[in-house]
Amino acid sequence: MALDVVRVRRDFPALALNVAHFDGPGGSLVPRQVADAVAGTLVGGLANRGSVTAGERRADAVVTGARAAVADLLDCPPECVVFARSMTQATYDMARALARQWRAGDEVVVTRLDHDANIRPWVSAAASAGATVRWAEFDPATGALPVDAVAAVLSPRTRLVAVTAASNLLGTRPDVAAIAEAAHAVGAAVYVDGVHLTPHAAVSLPALGADYYACSPYKFFGPHHGLLAAPRPGLLEQVRPDKLRPSTDAIPERFELGTLPYELLAGTTAAVDFVADLGGAGGPSRRDRITASMRQVEAHEEALFAGLLDGLAAIRGVTVHPAPAPRTPTALFSVAGHSPQAVYEHLGALGVNAPAGSFYAIEAAERLGLGAAGAVRAGIAPYNDAADVDRLLAGVRELAR
Template sequence: MSSLAANIRAAFPALQQSGDQVPFIYFDGPGGTQMAKQAIEGMLAYITGGMANLHGAFPTSVGTDNLLLEGRKAVADLLHCAPEEVAFGQNMTTLAFSIARSLGSFISSGDEVVVTEMDHRANVDPWVTLAKDKGAQVRFIELNPDTYTLNLDRLDELITEKTKLVAVGMSSNVTGTVTDVRRVIARAKEVNAIVVVDAVHAVPHLPIDFQELGCDILFCSAYKFFGPHIGIAVIAASLFEKLQVYKLAPAPQQIPDKLETGTQNHEAIAGLIGAITFIEQLGEGHTRRERLVSGMQRIEEHEQQLTDRLESFLRQMPGLKLYRAAEGTNKTPTFAFTLSGIKARDVTSWFAEHYHMCIADGHFYASTMADKLGVNPMGGWIRIGLAPYNTMEEVVLFEKGLKEFMATH
């Protein structure tokens, strides 16, 4: 095990073996990573140190006010945006539906909304619902079923003067394909369309620069990058100020508070800060932003070593179909495959029982892509997602397990 892997694993209590208990091997990162101890400690500190709601004169309330401010600043450094552009919510899906409802005044009958065939439905259905409510048409950027990438060659035809909103995922939570979202954003901006980027799967693996991207809305979720279950929306201030959100009359009118209906999950925000601290501590630099970018680059380098080994193995395995773009296409360390004639759940159940491996199966809410690629009759894909706490030893053990499974089934 490399020194970096050992250092990273030490930060995750769930990975520590207790007594005679056989430890789990977590290959389910795309569905949610394990939580770093910095996140756990942050949550415990808030819970045990005295909790309170906002805007009071007493110390615990002032502390909670400061906690939210620090949470926004931490996210701003992670994603390179302004703190006042950061809003918290239950999860991406809930935030997306709330924002979609707030965008109602921007969409009219006869307008067009563009989504993709690759995305998780959380970045499809909120905008499709909005379009249906307003009488707008929905157009899809198509998936190339041979390359597992989006067909961006027809952007000029798909995104037109009628287009008011474009939603695209930065990286597929199934195939790992990293889409050239800058190309999509550039075309959308030529026609003054609002651009929504789903970065939920990308943030755990890639440095993100909201300002450089130039999109209007970006989503991510802390439980995908070593923190608790909380959703994050970054909304460009120029758009955020114009949103007519559904809120209680006395609630704040200013951004970002106006989107955060009701009391937020304060302890989760404390955990989010801890998760960002974990990434920061892996890096170097004079500012938190520099350390976070450096930390993400170290994560990328470690994950790439495991990716190269695992991808080579999967591509050579007889009877296995790997749904992964070719060399030259940027991808996250996420692998989806099927085994000929075998249900996906039979595979993942066997690995859980015999190798204590957490491997997921299903359509993973990328249901349009699942339909198009015809995997649903087999129960969807088998998906292995690598996280920075995974090791080469775990990858080698999976290879052994898969050979054993194939030899006995």
């Protein structure tokens, strides 16, 4: 069954503004179901979580419902889902907590392919513990991060490997499962940045081999906050974060500082339900529907993306920066004689949103020789259609001429 993109597009009010959105890698559009859930929760009568008043019970149901939804999305136990202000904050908090277990001479591995939110927290934590940072390099000619590149910097002193599941700059999808196997063989934990993968594939934490997986609901149609998940409770039980004296020591709550944003969690549940229903197919469970929907999403995005890549390749003066298969539907490109910002502004004036920059993947942009200016990024989302692709290509052709 093919994704019914006409039906999908009806659920996104922003598309009525007649803009072609290729800015999904920075934050997807939000469907009306998510906006309704957020608004309904805000005005529905809430209190701090508890079991006495109706407001307390509603708040508790919102939190437990969101944990269950994310658990279905990522194939993990609900008690292993931690909510945070952002993926960056979740990663900094976990890095500081894990670093208490490190000693001088220990090693942490990061990659040049990653977003800085999965690099700088570990670099800072290593410095505070006297640990050494070792860098895994990706191939700038192909955009690939081979397993061997990570394995080459592992040692018996490696305590953690931080790696992206998909590059937000190039779309490269490293073989995380193989990297995790190599890391676990030397006794290291694996922290995976799943922000850019989660909107494009059915994710299973056990299949990835991730010990910790962080992502952002606003990249898969939800509100602006972050989350961290683990495949089993024992991993979180071993970590002792900073917390207030009267707050609970139970997981996952001991990782969550202060009152949770209930309305955003309700929106996240609605976003997961939206993903589950994208394909329009039934199933015995929400997890089954998510998996079936994401198969349709991948097929739809791959078809559009192939047309986008072919169209860009046919325009003289356009350079598409490489990424190997498998990849997310993310094209990073430059236009000769025009700065990335100028291309961005030209397309924006035509109602095509394809932003420019390094997108916080500064190490990757520098390794590619692009610097902080980066290049133009166009990402495909489930609500994109062939007309969107045609508009982007027409705008690039016009500028290139």
